[in-house]
Amino acid sequence: MEFVTKTHLYTYNGVILSLIYGLDLSRNNFTGKIPTEVGQLxxxxxxxxxxxxxxxxxxxxxxNLSQIESLDLSHNNLSGVVPHQLMDLYSLSSFSVAYNNLSGTCPQMIAQFNTFDQSSYEGNPFLNCTLPLMTTNPSVGHTTSDDDDDNNDGEGGFIDMESFYASESISYVMVLLITASILYINPYWRRVWFYYGGVTITTSYYFMVHYLPLSARYKVWEPRI
Structure with missing residues (x-):
């Protein structure tokens, strides 16, 4: 494998290829069959x-790629069936063979292949798949499954933002009321609160005076001795 960077040519072979963690050869004009040696990565x-x-x-x-997590073979001219051996790729979380000339049936919806929807196989007119169809909801701009339509009717998504903001506001007010009640009932905590509050304000003021270029009108006048 050769890579050209400016005026330098780098050649990789042997052990280096077996240590590659990611390989992106998309959007080229590669022809012929996918070499079987790809299983040696x-x-x-x-x-x-x-x-x-x-x-x-x-x-x-x-x-053989037991550690592979993402496999994209889409938009080629591949034919034949989807090998059932791919079911052994238990780390696979992203998979696509869309827009090829594949035939036969899709892998069974078990294990990791239960997470792949019809978009992973679309564009193969002779490929028989019984999978949930993923559709895009234009009103919210995200992809949903037909199986979830009944559960999402009348809902604005997983989180109702108005309820979220209302609950956050109520929680904030409750914290303030509880804090004020404790300070009103317990004089010791009230003295501690105001003491540390005064120390924090004083420390912050002298920090800004010492380290920040404040205007003269923000500085306390100190008489000269």
């Missing part, structure tokens, strides 16, 4: 081969 966590012109089957050797 033992420590890789992110692999993005999207928006190329790869053809042929998805190599089952990808199932």
């Amino acid at each position: 033992d420590y890789i966590k992110v692999l993005n081969l999207s928006h190329n012109k790869f053809t042929g089957d998805i190599p089952s050797s990808i199932a």
Whole structure:
């Protein structure tokens, strides 16, 4: 593998490739089949081969990438089926084979594949998937599932902001009332409160006078001896 940076050419091979944690080769014009050697990238966590012109089957050797967390093979010309061996990728949290020429059935919705919706497989007209369809709600600008529509009817989202602000305001007022009540009932705490309040104000004033360029009209006049 070669990388060109300004006038320098860097070549990586052997052990270096097996230590790569992320590989993004998206949006190029790569053709041919995805090499089976990709399964030798033992420590890789992110692999993005999207928006190329790869053809042929998805190599089952990808199932050897036991630590991979994100796999994007979308927007290619891949054919065949989605290898069932990919079900063994238990660390996988992001997966897409959308917009290819895949056929057969989608992986079973178990384990980590239960978290992937239809957007991971869309654009494959011969791929049979029974998955919840994800739709975009234009009024709120986020993606929701058809299964959640009944639960979200009449709601403005997970948090009602008006109720949130109201509860925060009530909590703030309650803290002030409780503090004032304690200071009114207990004279000891009242003296301590005002003592430390005066010390804090005095310390803050002399700190600003000493370290900050304050105007003369903000400084206390001190008589000369």
